[in-house]
Amino acid sequence: MNYFLTEEQEMIKELAAKIADEKIAPIAIEYDHEGKFPHDIVKYLAQSDLCGVYIEEKYGGLGGGVFEMALVVEELSRACGGIALAFAGTGLGTYPIILFGNEEQKQKYLPDIAAGKHLAAFALTEHDAGSDAAGVRTTATLDGDEYVLNGTKQWITNGGEADVYTVIACTNKDKGARGFSAFIVEKDTPGFTYGKKEDKMGIRASCTRELIFNDCRIPKENLLAREGMGFIVAMKTLDRTRPGVAAQAVGIATGAFNAALKYSREREQFGQPISSFQAVQHMLADMAIQIEASRALVYQTCRHIDSGAKNISKESAMAKVIASDTAMKVTTDAVQIMGGYGYMREYPVEKMMRDAKITQIYEGTNQIQRNVIAQELIKEAAKQKK
């Protein structure tokens, strides 16, 4: 399908595909089994100028947007959804600075991220704040020229590996979510430590950790936007990064589909390739239909967002839901088509099935996404009636 990408977008896709095929595919299984963080792959991304595709040119990026970020994530995820997350998680941690950072903050943090020298992370979730993000308990108290952070963030992608963290904390307990603020916290700040690395079902080459703040003092200049804007910073960021999760899902699904299609033409049973059985053919056809439909919605959503559209929550949620549900379905079917081989850990498809699952959970579960979509639909309908 021709998606009429610009020449630059084609180049981005090509470069990311080259890294996926030549550098990631050969090591994906090993990194998954051993839970190895892909520092080497980040270096390749930096060499290829891909780390800053979504960052403005004046900060050393390429001046692209959500679409360019998604194209990279999709290609990398074809080879490994976990490794792709080093890049995508950095995007999630960086968008708050892109969207709400002041000039000094942007100049201080964006160039190193664009150059691939620094990774970033985004910390919203806590033990009591999952789907209900308003449950954040971590506090930030102004003391002179510094904010003092206390609390624990849970399941933070790139935790311990990132250099720059966007942290949502409560600055006014009485105001609920309106009392949240967003802060930039640098690695190695005294009082900022990490919990153990989580042992996960999938995306095992990605690192997920607790962030522990114990009287962690940060300069007050590290406040993003204004006090009380934290929840908005988080929601506006997630609206822009969910297509990245969706692209990760499309990539994982594509990787699994390619493996299944290839296998179905090689594997013979009853004296013929299994691809000659209609039951298998229909599975392949359905997989391809779902992937292409997802990709089309993801790409168009990215364009919608990058055009500067104001209302993007519904579209962003839709793209994430269809792509992640597709990834789960397609990877499961890919394992099915490959039979026992699909189930074996020596082959990449069982890993893709494990990797796919997270895309239905993080950056807002698919149930929460459906809530958002429905609320928007009802709101729109109510407006029309008037």
Place this chain on the structure above:
Amino acid sequence: MDIIVCVKQVPGTTEIKMNKETNTIIREGAEAIINPFDEYAIEEGVRIKEKMGGSVTVLSMGIPKVADLLRETIAVGVDNAVLLTDRAFAGADTLATSYALATAIKNMESYDLIVCGKQAIDGDTAQVGPSLAEKLGIPHTTNVKKIEEIKEGYIRCQRMTDDGYETIEMSLPAVITVVKEINEPRLPSLKGKLRAKKTEVKLLTAEDIGADVNLCGLKGSPTQVIETFVPEFEVKAEMFEGSAKEQAKSLADALLSMKYAKRVD
């Protein structure tokens, strides 16, 4: 430091089609790539430039389409690309190729180092590098696995051998051919690709470089390929048994019978 890297287009597939009449490879049609060893040559050239300043020029002789491959090298840090392309160059053996390349290089303003891959994966001759040096009257070292030092007019490098390496010093300008152990070629960069798009590959004909057409292409190629095969290296071992004295006698007899030794009574 101005560096010239000589690169060759080779078929990317393993199915190589031969022209039955000339016993040369048919290059049109097949998917073409840059000879993998030349990628290491390019990388080494770019690394030297990054350290010492100067420029890297890739030079190739081939069909016009090779220009596209040369343009891609801009994306990994090459500055200029020159392609010798002319019907007169067609069907060249290693002699005619090195003649054409040397003639083009003589026309260039200045150069300090010429880097080639150790061999091309299609012909596998490994002759063009050394032959080029001879034609230019400059020293060369083949199979370089590391450059220990390079400065104005001087290079010291490690030449890989079957059982280790030897260290060689040369004056510059010189030719080196490199093995894949020398570096890890970088991936193309987006900024490089954008630059590559705008870069013009300089196309030169035999006339442009003032080459004698009788020394170019098929006309200038005395090589006749009769058969291609992988030479076999056989190591035969014979164990001698018995007492030390008996073993010594057996060994002496064997050497005598092979005419490696002469009896002196």
